[in-house]
Amino acid sequence: MQIQENELVLVFYNKEKSWLIKVSKGKSLHTHLGFFKHDDIIGKEYGSSIETNLGKKLFLLKPNTNDLALRVKRKTQVVYTKDSGYIIARTGLCSGMKVVEAGTGSGVLTIMLANIVKPLGHVYSYEIREDFYKLAGENINKAGLRDYVTLINKDVKEGFDFKDADLAVIDLADPWNVVRVSWEALKPSALFVAICPTVNQVEKLVSELSKGFVDIESVEILLREWEMRKDMSRPKVRMVAHTAYITFARKILI
Amino acid sequence: MQIQENELVLVFYNKEKSWLIKVSKGKSLHTHLGFFKHDDIIGKEYGSSIETNLGKKLFLLKPNTNDLALRVKRKTQVVYTKDSGYIIARTGLCSGMKVVEAGTGSGVLTIMLANIVKPLGHVYSYEIREDFYKLAGENINKAGLRDYVTLINKDVKEGFDFKDADLAVIDLADPWNVVRVSWEALKPSALFVAICPTVNQVEKLVSELSKGFVDIESVEILLREWEMRKDMSRPKVRMVAHTAYITFARKILI
Amino acid sequence: MQIQENELVLVFYNKEKSWLIKVSKGKSLHTHLGFFKHDDIIGKEYGSSIETNLGKKLFLLKPNTNDLALRVKRKTQVVYTKDSGYIIARTGLCSGMKVVEAGTGSGVLTIMLANIVKPLGHVYSYEIREDFYKLAGENINKAGLRDYVTLINKDVKEGFDFKDADLAVIDLADPWNVVRVSWEALKPSALFVAICPTVNQVEKLVSELSKGFVDIESVEILLREWEMRKDMSRPKVRMVAHTAYITFARKILI
Amino acid sequence: MQIQENELVLVFYNKEKSWLIKVSKGKSLHTHLGFFKHDDIIGKEYGSSIETNLGKKLFLLKPNTNDLALRVKRKTQVVYTKDSGYIIARTGLCSGMKVVEAGTGSGVLTIMLANIVKPLGHVYSYEIREDFYKLAGENINKAGLRDYVTLINKDVKEGFDFKDADLAVIDLADPWNVVRVSWEALKPSALFVAICPTVNQVEKLVSELSKGFVDIESVEILLREWEMRKDMSRPKVRMVAHTAYITFARKILI
Structure with missing residues (x-):
């Protein structure tokens, strides 16, 4: 299952640090662990990860209703x-x-x-x-x-x-x-x-x-x-x- | 909603005393609070009650999955x-x-x-x-x-x-x-x-x-x-x- | 410390099975694990044990206020x-x-x-x-x-x-x-x-x-x-x- | 019982705001609720209160070991x-x-x-x-x-x-x-x-x-x-x- 534009993605670092984003071309997620561009996760598999510019590994999860x-x-x-x-x-x-x-x-x-x-x-x-x-x-x-x-x-x-x-x-x-x-x-x-x-x-x-x-x-x-x-x-x-x-x-x- | 033959009914007196029965013509439910005949509850509404021969009121509930x-x-x-x-x-x-x-x-x-x-x-x-x-x-x-x-x-x-x-x-x-x-x-x-x-x-x-x-x-x-x-x-x-x-x-x- | 007559002794088998006795010459403690005579524990050390006639080991403890x-x-x-x-x-x-x-x-x-x-x-x-x-x-x-x-x-x-x-x-x-x-x-x-x-x-x-x-x-x-x-x-x-x-x-x- | 110099006093405003002080001539207790001089509580009864310069009422309690x-x-x-x-x-x-x-x-x-x-x-x-x-x-x-x-x-x-x-x-x-x-x-x-x-x-x-x-x-x-x-x-x-x-x-x- 690949991440598509406009989908909600749960960007997970640990239990205290996770972000729910709506994937939007041209946008970025900025955190104290660094940032990444939404464009760079479009097409990636759910369950995979991305590194921020500071080298921190964030997991790209499919959020459930909870x-x-x-x-x-x-x-x-x-x-x-x-x-x-x-x-x-x-x-x-x-x-x-x-x-x-x-x-x-x-x-x-x-x-x-x-x-x-x-x-x-x-x-x-x-x-x-x-x-x-x-x-x-x-x-x-x-x-x-x-x-x-x-x-x-x-x-x-x-x-x-x-x-x-x-x-x-x-x-x-x-x-x-x-x-x-x-x-x-x-x-x-x-x-x-x-x-x-x-x-x-x-x-x-x-x-x-x-x-x-x-x-x-x-x-x-x-x-x-x-x-x-x-x-x-x-x-x-x-x-x-x-x-x-x-x-x-x-x-x-x- | 009326009770039909072969349906499961939760016969409820209180939290400690309740019975799950399958409604069967000719059968009776015997409890220490008295008994009643299954035939007598067929056609009754769920949520209604029946009295045992000893005069105890039992509620006829529709069981849920739990x-x-x-x-x-x-x-x-x-x-x-x-x-x-x-x-x-x-x-x-x-x-x-x-x-x-x-x-x-x-x-x-x-x-x-x-x-x-x-x-x-x-x-x-x-x-x-x-x-x-x-x-x-x-x-x-x-x-x-x-x-x-x-x-x-x-x-x-x-x-x-x-x-x-x-x-x-x-x-x-x-x-x-x-x-x-x-x-x-x-x-x-x-x-x-x-x-x-x-x-x-x-x-x-x-x-x-x-x-x-x-x-x-x-x-x-x-x-x-x-x-x-x-x-x-x-x-x-x-x-x-x-x-x-x-x-x-x-x-x-x- | 030796067990004396008239003292209270906590006879301990396990948490569910223990007895508080007052040591009295001539008396016995009868339990479903067998019995022993009070006389036989007089002079024994607190913390020691005694066997019942059925061979069960009971510990002789000094009870505290609790x-x-x-x-x-x-x-x-x-x-x-x-x-x-x-x-x-x-x-x-x-x-x-x-x-x-x-x-x-x-x-x-x-x-x-x-x-x-x-x-x-x-x-x-x-x-x-x-x-x-x-x-x-x-x-x-x-x-x-x-x-x-x-x-x-x-x-x-x-x-x-x-x-x-x-x-x-x-x-x-x-x-x-x-x-x-x-x-x-x-x-x-x-x-x-x-x-x-x-x-x-x-x-x-x-x-x-x-x-x-x-x-x-x-x-x-x-x-x-x-x-x-x-x-x-x-x-x-x-x-x-x-x-x-x-x-x-x-x-x-x- | 009157408060004496060198005694420990529990100055109590509420459960979240209390101070343990040693009563010392010439000293003051400064809090965000205002201040008072130790000298002013010497001789007062335990259980009584004092007002800070900001008009807040503080109780003077005798602390217990806990x-x-x-x-x-x-x-x-x-x-x-x-x-x-x-x-x-x-x-x-x-x-x-x-x-x-x-x-x-x-x-x-x-x-x-x-x-x-x-x-x-x-x-x-x-x-x-x-x-x-x-x-x-x-x-x-x-x-x-x-x-x-x-x-x-x-x-x-x-x-x-x-x-x-x-x-x-x-x-x-x-x-x-x-x-x-x-x-x-x-x-x-x-x-x-x-x-x-x-x-x-x-x-x-x-x-x-x-x-x-x-x-x-x-x-x-x-x-x-x-x-x-x-x-x-x-x-x-x-x-x-x-x-x-x-x-x-x-x-x-x-």
């Missing part, structure tokens, strides 16, 4: 891969499913969900703030997922405009206020998921979920990175200690 | 949802991708991966032990995913029989011995993933990965369940403290 | 070593200090605190329930610490009967109700500590502590056990995920 | 309070005990141990590097514990010069090399403790401990801080993910 999601422009706290991964696996999300989402934010979770439900499924995502709505649109376009996402710039408390969703994902400060409209949008026995940073939010949400949902479960996911080296293996010294609690519930008929 | 994966017959340690979820999200796995897997085991991870790559992608999974190979086949059939998985009863150390895979997933005791064949099976810049219970395995693996891979990262994922109740919120008293380390790497051209 | 604290009779949830250790170290507790405690319970934390403040310091511990008060007294006697602890069977909400304490330790369901009396009992700039299982308790407590205290900090301590074996090192599969939050604060003059 | 230990000059990685606390509580350390320590480093753990064993016990601590030995001496003096600690500038691999220790604490890169000399220095059935950052060190150590020790246990202690605020309670976003593994063992006679 790489893109981690590098979008952000105006909000975003959902971490550890959390979106658990949401995807725990709910059995797959291609062809219909998802309603409330609180698009910067669109990171939207991108992760759309990547799974495409090409036959769809994500309908609501965002009340116009600036977030616009930013999320740009980010989703950049991730190449515009065909699988409909963004709606509207207060979802008035109700989702869709029925028979396979999954409702709520990333709002007051998720308890959309339990009823989520119930209405979901297929019977489909899953409701909410992402809340504080214990108090979850407590309030869980109480509201007792009307119309069963199998209510709240968890936190912790990711710990390791330094694995011959005779010197140990966890990294610092970690993210908290992102959010994730709450799951299944719609029952009432 | 529900099925958690309830397969097991002869091996299986991959937890927290781990398969992170693998899926971190690698950007999606419909249409081609996965090679070594160490099918009971097929739980195979099921989770196939659910994501279907309908256009495929999982090619290798298992050297015939008893596991057969069990995994039954489990994958039960999960309705036989069209998206090819099981191969063979020692993968001789090499995968496939090229241009988007992802290689290794769940073997000696993953370092398949680094080379995984490299050969992968597309350039595609991801290698291995699941290892011990630090020593990861250490050995990581050393081997330095030939032909970059962006090598090892993590552990911890899931902590909470009891969220009005004025009494706290984590559950016990948790699973360890399942496995997950190691990621990207193929480069050498 | 061994005794872990093996008292319990009618209540007790404070774990990980938590009492952090309380001791974080507050700089040492011999000669005066501690007031509310909520003696089974006396486990009282034992740990008394072990540190002896021989010149003292713990004054309040317990409203007579059955706990009596049990704690027996446990503290058994641990050999009766001279360093005064137990008071009284509702501490009426106030501690002591002044100029170096530390106040509260293990009650409603610690916010004793913030004022703790303040009165403490020396200026001395530490207040409370142990609370739920987030909601801590939230209420912290709000109350803002009157008369600074440097308010709430933490949780997690202990993870490892299986360290040649080429097979990994954390144990299960762990205690939650005991309690510990809150610290320092008295200021108001 | 406060001092956290603020010593460091040339080495030091032992965290969470770890020293567990060591103290798990071993039943108390006043009057004799401790041998290998690897004084900056003396932080030495200070914590001496604070517990004083006034009748003693810590004998070995450090091979002269610069650390000198620094630790200064730190221990500053903490007011010089009478309870003997520092020895010597390679402990030649043996401890003491017998009948109640506890041996090893903080060296190769603890397996002092297992034998620790065994010789300990009372029968007394505890050995080692602090190791990597899994590999522990693995090697544990193998060596099987000669002459039982009840071998390795743990890691994690501390997670919380932000407890009305309706907004949640863990802090970042935490220290790893300091060291702590290994415990008890000497048996061989």
Whole structure:
């Protein structure tokens, strides 16, 4: 697979130093490790490397959707891969499913969900703030997922405009206020998921979920990175200690 | 959506007490909470409930792929949802991708991966032990995913029989011995993933990965369940403290 | 050091199988690994071993205060070593200090605190329930610490009967109700500590502590056990995920 | 209790901004929150406050041993309070005990141990590097514990010069090399403790401990801080993910 103009390339030096570029004739990538010309990588194989003018070797990788999601422009706290991964696996999300989402934010979770439900499924995502709505649109376009996402710039408390969703994902400060409209949008026995940073939010949400949902479960996911080296293996010294609690519930008929 | 004969139904009382049944005319589900006849739920809506002869209310839910994966017959340690979820999200796995897997085991991870790559992608999974190979086949059939998985009863150390895979997933005791064949099976810049219970395995693996891979990262994922109740919120008293380390790497051209 | 009659001996087979006995002439210790007569260990060295009639080797260890604290009779949830250790170290507790405690319970934390403040310091511990008060007294006697602890069977909400304490330790369901009396009992700039299982308790407590205290900090301590074996090192599969939050604060003059 | 000249005072604004000063006539404390003169706090009560020239209120607290230990000059990685606390509580350390320590480093753990064993016990601590030995001496003096600690500038691999220790604490890169000399220095059935950052060190150590020790246990202690605020309670976003593994063992006679 050869690198073409206008493709996104992940230029990788190490975990702390990597750059996502759109290959453009005439442009260069300038880093503190030196620079190279985009022209010089067009036609090269993905997985190959290029040397900067300072002799540093940079690898030319094909970014996957998670790489893109981690590098979008952000105006909000975003959902971490550890959390979106658990949401995807725990709910059995797959291609062809219909998802309603409330609180698009910067669109990171939207991108992760759309990547799974495409090409036959769809994500309908609501965002009340116009600036977030616009930013999320740009980010989703950049991730190449515009065909699988409909963004709606509207207060979802008035109700989702869709029925028979396979999954409702709520990333709002007051998720308890959309339990009823989520119930209405979901297929019977489909899953409701909410992402809340504080214990108090979850407590309030869980109480509201007792009307119309069963199998209510709240968890936190912790990711710990390791330094694995011959005779010197140990966890990294610092970690993210908290992102959010994730709450799951299944719609029952009432 | 009405429950039909031969469908799988998740009969749910609470998190600790739920049963996965295949609806069969003439059969009954007997539990310590009483029994009901399968015939009596045919034609009922998913999300509705039925009372046992002892008056206990059981909810009739449509199982998703994760529900099925958690309830397969097991002869091996299986991959937890927290781990398969992170693998899926971190690698950007999606419909249409081609996965090679070594160490099918009971097929739980195979099921989770196939659910994501279907309908256009495929999982090619290798298992050297015939008893596991057969069990995994039954489990994958039960999960309705036989069209998206090819099981191969063979020692993968001789090499995968496939090229241009988007992802290689290794769940073997000696993953370092398949680094080379995984490299050969992968597309350039595609991801290698291995699941290892011990630090020593990861250490050995990581050393081997330095030939032909970059962006090598090892993590552990911890899931902590909470009891969220009005004025009494706290984590559950016990948790699973360890399942496995997950190691990621990207193929480069050498 | 030779084992004498009436001494407490920790008979150790492995971490899961150990017995605390009081050496008594004429008695035997019967276990599923066989038995031995107490008479046969009198005069043996601590650190030596004895064989049961079934040929199993049991080690004869001198118990320390933590061994005794872990093996008292319990009618209540007790404070774990990980938590009492952090309380001791974080507050700089040492011999000669005066501690007031509310909520003696089974006396486990009282034992740990008394072990540190002896021989010149003292713990004054309040317990409203007579059955706990009596049990704690027996446990503290058994641990050999009766001279360093005064137990008071009284509702501490009426106030501690002591002044100029170096530390106040509260293990009650409603610690916010004793913030004022703790303040009165403490020396200026001395530490207040409370142990609370739920987030909601801590939230209420912290709000109350803002009157008369600074440097308010709430933490949780997690202990993870490892299986360290040649080429097979990994954390144990299960762990205690939650005991309690510990809150610290320092008295200021108001 | 009034502040006297030459006493150490913890000047506290908040958790991130506090200063340990030695009260000296004629001196001032200058901070970005303004300054005050030492003379102006002499005679004030501990627990009271003083305003800087910029009108910021600073609390005048009496530091405890942990406060001092956290603020010593460091040339080495030091032992965290969470770890020293567990060591103290798990071993039943108390006043009057004799401790041998290998690897004084900056003396932080030495200070914590001496604070517990004083006034009748003693810590004998070995450090091979002269610069650390000198620094630790200064730190221990500053903490007011010089009478309870003997520092020895010597390679402990030649043996401890003491017998009948109640506890041996090893903080060296190769603890397996002092297992034998620790065994010789300990009372029968007394505890050995080692602090190791990597899994590999522990693995090697544990193998060596099987000669002459039982009840071998390795743990890691994690501390997670919380932000407890009305309706907004949640863990802090970042935490220290790893300091060291702590290994415990008890000497048996061989």
